[in-house]
Amino acid sequence: MLVDTGSCGRIPHACHHGRSENGCADCKVRLISVCSVLELDELEELEALSHHLTLDKGQALFGQDEPAGFVFNVIEGALRLTRLLPDGRRHVMGFALPGDFLGLALQERHSVSAEALGPVKTCRFARQDFAAVVETKPHLLRSLHERAGHELNLAQEQMLLLGRRTAEEKVATFLLSLRARYARAGHSSVTVELPMGRQDMADHLGLTIETVSRMLSRLDRAHAILLVPGGVRLLDLPRLEAMAAG
Template identity: 40%
Template sequence: MQNTIGSLRRAPVNVVAGGVPELCAQCDARHIGLCDALHDDDLHFLASVAQQVSIEKGRGFVTEGDPARQFFNINHGTAKLFKDLPDGRRQITGFVGAGDFIGLAANATYMFGAEALEPVQLCSFDRAELRAVFARFPAIERRLLDVASHELIIAQEQMLLLGRKTAVERVASFLDGWGLRVASCQGGATRLDLPMTRNDLAEYLGLTVETISRALATLRKQGVVAVGADHVISILNPARLTAIGQAEG
């Protein structure tokens, strides 16, 4: 991805009513992601070092092993994070959406790959340029520390999910977590339009596609979910779904 941060810094930032940068006005992640650490009046500085990028469905935008020169803030859409094994197998390690900040690699290279599951809009930040933002707005650096801490929690939960939970508990845990993600963006989460395929979900949960289907059938028979066409899942009993996902029986 070509770096055009320098030219973006010299260009004026267009604003809309209220002084909010045009880049940020319609962003799905304005109040749930990295930018939530800033007041509207300060957003223009962050916008001036951001490159807005559109990623087509199925296109990768992070390659494992490449130099980690950029951070990414997802504004719209969903992407999957993964690691490729030497024998050709792939392990999906997570799904990211609006408000998620990725690329916080401690090493000099990316430790994962990323691919859009649907059309994705994101802001790309050059690591060197972002240091100037940290100096002026310490709140952003604190937010990134929060993100790093949250990623550790997610990693621990994933280890528990893969190591100890049953297939039904894994699927319930995923649906419950995805519902919380949707609720944070839309204010409700009874209908989940999953952007990932059953195969993606199987790779993430460490199951087969057939086992995913059987687990969904079990949840459907228990009256917890309804399974529709085109990857649509309706949550009929959120409390029961949470209890199953947390292995509470």
């Protein structure tokens, strides 16, 4: 068994005996996570500080503005990263997928909350421990920094999208970028799984749930996509790309 199942803590829980049989070396996401820049001996060092942690659908990994006691590698599943406005309006900053690192900036507090969209497996480190390791390994810091730069790029794309694109363009762009992310993680297919609900997409794209639904229906009717349970099949990539390009 890969992870413990509840004998040693509250939910969400983590146990010292919760690691892969062969440890980080055969970790599913090693080659696409920050760990990819580490040598085997370094990996062992980090492994000694790590615990696996699983969440069920809907559980929160951490909350916005909460002290960041831990940082995480996502191993399996997807999470929703949200920010709240004082009055309750919500924005979904993005979705974390396997290989993503949560707590990239190593800041004292989490700037978003993270909730599981389905069953999730993560690899958890105490932030202090992780930061201490980073201090001794400049190449790990470089790797984090590169990822931060990448995140910044994505954030800029998203700002452009939110500020200057129409509802249809937003939805088309979202589907394509999700496909691209799955592809980078080795899951290449024209059928894109949508682990999040319509409301999450809406809150990610600055739209309402009704508009997202209408746009998906419209794309379906136009045979650009095919709506399937739990996801979408992208039928006419060139057309979608034309929409996304604007």
